[in-house]
Amino acid sequence: MTTKKPKAFLFDLNGTMINDMEYHNHAWHSILTKDLGASISFEAVKKEMYGKNQDLLERVFGVGYFSQEQIDQISIEKEHRYQSAYKKHLTLIPGLADFLNEAKELGILMAIGSAAIPFNINFVLDNLNVRSYFSAIVSAEDVQNSKPDPETFTKGANILGVQFDECVVFEDAPKGVEAAQNAGMKCVVLTTMHTADEFSAYNNIIAFIEDYNDPILKNLL
Template identity: 80%
Template structure:
C-alpha cells in the first residue's frame, strides 16, 4: 500500500511512458559497432543507456574522441533509426492513458523529465497527442548535468512550482531512480527494461510495477 500523496507526478519518457528501450538498444548497438567500430556487446550497451547521448558516447569512447559537431550528427542519426524502427509500435504503456486522465482529474500536476533530446520527446508527445497533460517538459537540452544528477527532476518541479517532497517520479532506469533520490523525491519504478534486482539504489522506491494497471497505483489518489 502506498501512503505517499503527491501534488505532482514527474515522468521519465523512454521505458517509462512507452516501452521502447529495446529499440534504443538496437539503434545504439548498430551505430556503435557497425558505424563507429566499437567492440561492445548488446548487453553492455544496455547498461550505458542513461543520461545524454553525448555522455554515452564519452563513456564508450572517452571524452574528446568526437567533436561536438560529430556528436550532434551521431545523435540525430541514431534517433532517426530508432524512430523509423519504433514508430509502427508506438503506444503508451498499458494503463497509462487512463492513469494520466485520472491524475488530471484529481488536479495533480505533471511533467516530463527526460534525458532524450526534443526531437524524440516531440516524436512521442505529438504522435500520441498527450502534450496537453504536461505543465513542464525538461529535455537533455534543458540541463547541464544529466541523470543521476537531480537537475532534470528539480528543474521540472521548479517549473511546476512544487517542492521535491511533494513529487513522485516514475522511472524505469536505475540511474533515473538514483536521480530522483538525489532530488529528494519518492519514486515508482517500472520493470520494463530492468529487474528489481538491478536497482541498487531503491530506498526511495515506493513500488515496483510492470505497467499502469497495477492496483497499487490507486493509493496515489
C-alpha cells in the same frame, strides 16, 4: 507505498511512458559497432543507456574523441534509426492513458523529465497526442547535468511550483531512480527494461510495476 498524496508526477519518457528501450538498444548497438567500430556487446550498450547521447558516446570512446559536430550528427542519426524502427509500434504503456486522465481530473500536476532530446520527446508526445497533460517538459537540452544528477527532476518540480518531497517520479532505469533519490523524491519503477534486483541500491522506491493497470497506483490518487 506512501500514504502522503503527491502534488505532482514527474515522468521519465523512454521505457516509462512507452516500452521502447529495446529499440534504442538496437539503434545504439548498430551505430556503435557497425558505424563507429566499437567492440561492445548488446548487453553492455544497455548498461550505458542513461543520460545524454553525448554522455554515452564519451563513456564508450572517451571525452574529446569526437568533435561536437560529430556528436550531434551521430546523435540525430541514432534517433532517426530508432524512430524509423519503433514508430509502427508506438503506443503508451497499458493503463497509462487512464492514469493520466485520472491524475489530471484530480488536479495533480505532471511533467516530463527525460534525458531525451526534444526531437524524440516531440515524436512521442505529438504522435500519441498526450502533450496537453504536461505542464512542464525538461529535456536533455534543458539541463547542464544529466541523470543521475537530480537537475532534470528538480527543474521540473521548480517549473510546476511544488516542493521536491511532494513529487513522485516514474522511472525505468537505475540511474533515473538515483536521480530521483538525489532530488529527495520517491519513485515508482516500471520493470520494462530492468528487473527489481537491479535497484537494490536505492531506498526511495515505493513500488515496482509492470504497467499502469497495477492497483497499487490507486494509493497515489
